[in-house]
Amino acid sequence: MHGFVFPNEVEIQWSLLIVLYPFITGLVAGAFVVSSLYHVFNIKALKPVASFSLLMALSFMLVAPLPLLGHLGRPERGVLIFLTPHFTSAMAGFGYIWMFYLILLLTETWLVFRPDITHYARTTGGFKGLIYRTLTLGMTEMSEEDHRFREKMIKVLAAVGIPAAALLHGYVGFLFGAIKANPWWSTPLMPVIFLLSAIVSGIALLIVMYVVVMKLLGRPIDHVCISALGKWLLAFLVIDLTVEGLEILSMAYEAEESWDVVSQLIVQRIPVTYFGVQLLLGSLIPLVVLGAVAAQARREGAASTLIFAAAVLVIIGVFAMRWNVVIGGQMISKSMRGFTSYTPPLGGREGVLAASVLLMLPFYIFSVIVSLVPPWERPAIAEGELSPEPTEAVPAWEAADSRVRSSAWDWERQ
C-alpha cells in the first residue's frame, strides 16, 4: 500500500478471474469477426480458417461465464442475473447477451457443419456414431432446399453476429468505462478500445492456433491465409493503438485533477506491464514486424513465422492490457491519494492455478470438438455425397439464373 487509501480498500475486489473474462470474450469476438469476414464479405483468402475460427469462438464462448461464476460472492445466485435483471446495470446485460450470442454461435456452427454431421452420422458406428446422430437432431438428410436455407442462414447469422460480437465485448468495455468513480476506467472510448483489442487478440490467437494445430497434424499451412490474417491484424492493431493512444494523450494533455494519480499509476505502479508489455512488447514490436512483412508482400515460410511471432506477442500484450485496466484501475484509491497492491494467490478459487485451468479449458474443448468435426477435412464434399455447392457467394440475381459450378471438391482443402 502506498499513500492513503480508504479503510475498505485494503483488498481489491475484482481479481485475476475478472482479468480473464474480457480476455476470453475478446478472443471470441475476434475469432468470430474473422469467420464473418469470409462468410459475409467473401474475403477468399480467409477461407481456410473460416470454420476453424468458428469452432475456436465456440470453445471460448462456452468457458466465458466460468470466471465470472467463480468470482461471485454467491455463485449459486448467479442465475438471478437471468431472472431478475436490473437493466440500468451493464452487468445485467451479460446474461442475455451471452445467451443470445451462444445460441447464435451454436446455430451457425451447427449449420456450417451440418453436411459433415449428417455424413458422419451415416458412416460411423458405435458410440461416436450415436453422438453424430444426436447432433443431427433427427434430421439425417439434406435436400436441395436445406442447402439453400443453410447457405442463407449462415450468411444471416454471420452478419448479425458482427454487431452481436461488438455488443458482447462492447458491453464489457462499457461496464468499465461507465464507472465515473474510477478515473482510469471512466472514458467513453472504453467500449471501442475493448472491442478493438478484442478483435486484435482474436485474430492473433487464430493465427497461433491455426499454425500450431496444422503443425501438430502434419498438414501444410496456407501461407496466403496467414499473410491475409497478418494484414488484418496489422490494420486492427493500428486502429487499436490510435484509439488507445488518443485516450491516454488526451488525459495527459488535459491533466484534470485525476491525472495526478493516473500518471503515478502508470509511471510508478504498473510501468512494466503498461509500457513494457502492453505497449512495447505487445503493440509496437508486432506493429513493426507486421508492417515490415506486409510491405515485403511475401507469402512464405519466413513471413509466416514472423507473423506467428508477432501474433504471440500481441496475445501477451492484450492480456497485459486487460490486467492493466482491471487491476491497475483498482489500485487507484478513491481517496485519490494512494494505491493498493495486488498479487494473485497461487491457489484458491481466484488463484493463478484456477485461472490457468480456465485458460486451458477452451483448448481442451476445441480438441474435443475438432475430433468430432475437423474443419480441415470435409468428407461430405470430397466423396461427392452432396450436390455441388457454389464456392463463391453469388449475388441473388446471378444465382437465380445459374449456378456457378466451380470445383466444389477443393472447398476448404489445403
Next chain:
Amino acid sequence: MVALLVGVGLFMRTVTASLSVEVIGLTHEDNPRWWADRPVNNQTSTACAECHEATTEVTTAFAHASVNCDSCHGAAREHIDLARSGQQAPLALADARDLCTTCHTGLDSRPQDFPQVDPATHGAPASGVTTSCTSCHNPHDPGFPPVFKHTLEGRQDCLVCHGPEQWQPLPPSHADRTGDSCIECHRPGDGT
C-alpha cells in the same frame, strides 16, 4: 409446447429455490422491514437510568452529558437484557487512562476550545506518583477541581493534591498536623 412450459415452470419453482441459500426475494417490500428490525445495541443514558438513576443524573447534568454511557462502558443492550431478566452482566471497563486519553490527549488536529492535555505531563506524573485520571476527575462529573468525596484508593500521597503549593492545600486548621498520618482521622473508604 405447453408441457415444456409447465416443465420449465416446475423446474424453476423447485430447483431454483434449492439453489439459493436464502429464498429468492422478487420485490423489496420486505427488505426495509428486515433492516428496520435489526437489534439496537447501543443505548442512551435513558436506558441506563432505569437502574443507575443516580449516576445518570450526575452525568447528564455536567460536562460529559454529551458522552454516551456506551462510549466508555461498551454497548449495553446485552447487559440490559440480562439485567432485566435478573442476571448480572457487568460491563467490562477499560483502563481509565486509555479511555480518557482517547478524547483528551492534546493533538494539533483537535479544535483549540476542546479541553485537552499532554498525558505525559498532566497531573500527578509530574510529581512521580502514578495516578489514574480518575484520581482527580470524576468521570461522570469531570469538572475540575473534583468536588466529590473520594476514597483514598490510588491516592496514597495526600500531599500531592493537598500539600502547601498544590491545588487544594490543607485548611489553616491543619497547620499543626503536617507530621501526622492523615488516615488517623480520614478513614479510608468513607470519603470523609
Next chain:
Amino acid sequence: MPISRRDFVKLGAHAAFGGLLVYTLRGVVLPQSTPRVADAEGNSEYDQYRPEDHDWAFVIDTMKCIGCGRCARACKQENNVPWEPQLNRTWVERYSFTADGEVCVDSPAGGINGFADEPLPEEVRGKKITKSFFVPKLCNQCENTPCEQVCPVGATYKTADGIVLVNRDKCIGCRYCIQACPYGMRYLLPDERVADKCTWCYHRITKGRLPACVEACPVGARKFGDLRDPESAVSKILAERNTSVLKPEMGTNPRTRYLDLDGEVV
C-alpha cells in the same frame, strides 16, 4: 426429417414466446420470499412507520470533530461490522498540512482507536504542521445513486425516506457496486459474501432514535435529522449555514453535507 425454413422459424418463435411468458409469469414460477418478522406474533414497529413521510439528512461539522473514534467504535458494536478484516461503515480521517504546502491524510484502523496514540504519518513527522483537522466519513446516501445504478440484480435500492439499502437475499456478490461508489463506502461481508454498507442505522431512525455514531459523538460533530421537520438540527443548519458535499463533480447529489469542508478533502 429435414427441417424446413418455416419449421425453423416456428421453433424460434415458440422458444421466444415461451421465454417471454416465463419471464412475465416469474412470480408464479418462483417462490416468494418470506417476510422477516420482529417478534413471534409477526409484529414489527416498522409497520407503523411510513417512509414516505420522512426525508433523512446528515450534516457533519469537521471543525468540531476531535478524532476520538467513538463513532466508528459505536458503529461496529451496533451493526456487527467485522473487526477482522478491518472493514468500516464509517471512519475518521486526519488531514495534516505542513508549512511547505504538503497535505497528508491518515486513518489508522479507520479511527477506531482514536488518534491519541497514533503517530503522525511518516511524511509529515517532525515537520511543522500548520493546519490539521479531522473529517468523519460515512455513506452519503446519494440521491443519484451510482451503486444502485450498477447492481445487476437490483439488490441495492433506495427507500422512500432516502436510505440506500442492500437486500442480502438478492445480492450475488459481484462487487460492481463497490467499484461504482466514488467514496469507497461499500465492502463485501467476509462471511456472507454479499455487499454491505452504512445504513444510517435504519433500525434506529425508523424508531425515532439517532444513528449510533451520532449518539456516540461527544462534541456534536455529527448531526442527523428529518428535513421534513423544520425544527430538526439538520433543517436549521441547512437553512442558516453554507454546506458542501464530497466530490460534487460526480453528480451523486449526496444527502450527507459538510460544514467547513476544506478543499483538500476528497
